[in-house]
Amino acid sequence: xxxxxxxxxxxxxxxxxxxxxxxxxxxxxxxxxxxxxxxxxxxxxxxxxxxxxxxxxxxxxxxxxxxxxxxxxxxxxxxxxxxxxxxxxxxxxxxxxxxxxxxxxxxxxxxxxxxxxxxxxxxxxxxxxxxxxxxxxxxxxxxxxxxxxxxxxxxxxxx
Numbered sequence: 462x463x464x465x466x467x468x469x470x471x472x473x474x475x476x477x478x479x480x481x482x483x484x485x486x487x488x489x490x491x492x493x494x495x496x497x498x499x500x501x502x503x504x505x506x507x508x509x510x511x512x513x514x515x516x517x518x519x520x521x522x523x524x525x526x527x528x529x530x531x532x533x534x535x536x537x538x539x540x541x542x543x544x545x546x547x548x549x550x551x552x553x554x555x556x557x558x559x560x561x562x563x564x565x566x567x568x569x570x571x572x573x574x575x576x577x578x579x580x581x582x583x584x585x586x587x588x589x590x591x592x593x594x595x596x597x598x599x600x601x602x603x604x605x606x607x608x609x610x611x612x613x614x615x616x617x618x619x620x
Contacts, residue, residue: 462524464567466574469519469531471512474505476528477521480557491594494617520574522558522567530558532571536582551579553589572605 469477478501485502488495511517511533522530533555541547553575558567579587588610591598 462565464529464570465523466520466571467523469512469521471509473521473528474508477508477531478503480528480531480559481555483560484555484557487595488592491592518578520571520578522562522571524562528559529562530556530567530571532556532575534575534578536584548585549583551575551582551584551587553587556589568601569605572602576605 481503482500485496485499489498511519516536518534518536520532520534521528532553535552535554537550537552539545539548539550553572556568556571558565558571576587587607589602589607590613591602593599
């Protein structure tokens with residue numbers, strides 16, 4: 462299996478849409494109270510705007526011209542104030558490996574690629590949000606050395 466990682470291109474959209482849909486469908490399944498079913502969770506115009514934004518970076522894992530995985534990131538500068546120190550963060554907004562290519566180390570390679578990319582950008586950390594229901598993702602990120610830095614909690618009023 463010859464795997465390469467490259468920056469996503471505009472003409473990758475149709476190949477990436479099923480991966481974006483996989484991620485969205487998981488969220489709909491886990492939290493139908495928050496997420497709506499949508500056959501096109503990432504519109505083409507939005508995808509293209511991400512590619513043009515110099516603070517957003519989308520990388521794809523390719524095996525023989527086939528896109529096997531994608532990782533979407535965004536740089537953010539946090540300004541110092543009386544409460545927090547200034548820092549630069551690279552957020553992983555989404556990671557997906559196609560179902561037929563899972564358990565082959567592709568997600569790990571994409572994430573480590575982003576770790577190296579972040580080092581080269583000079584960020585102080587790489588962060589992401591993950592649903593508590595996504596225990597396999599939590600285990601995956603922990604296996605790469607990531608740790609929980611905070612937890613978002615809720616109290617539902619209207620169920």
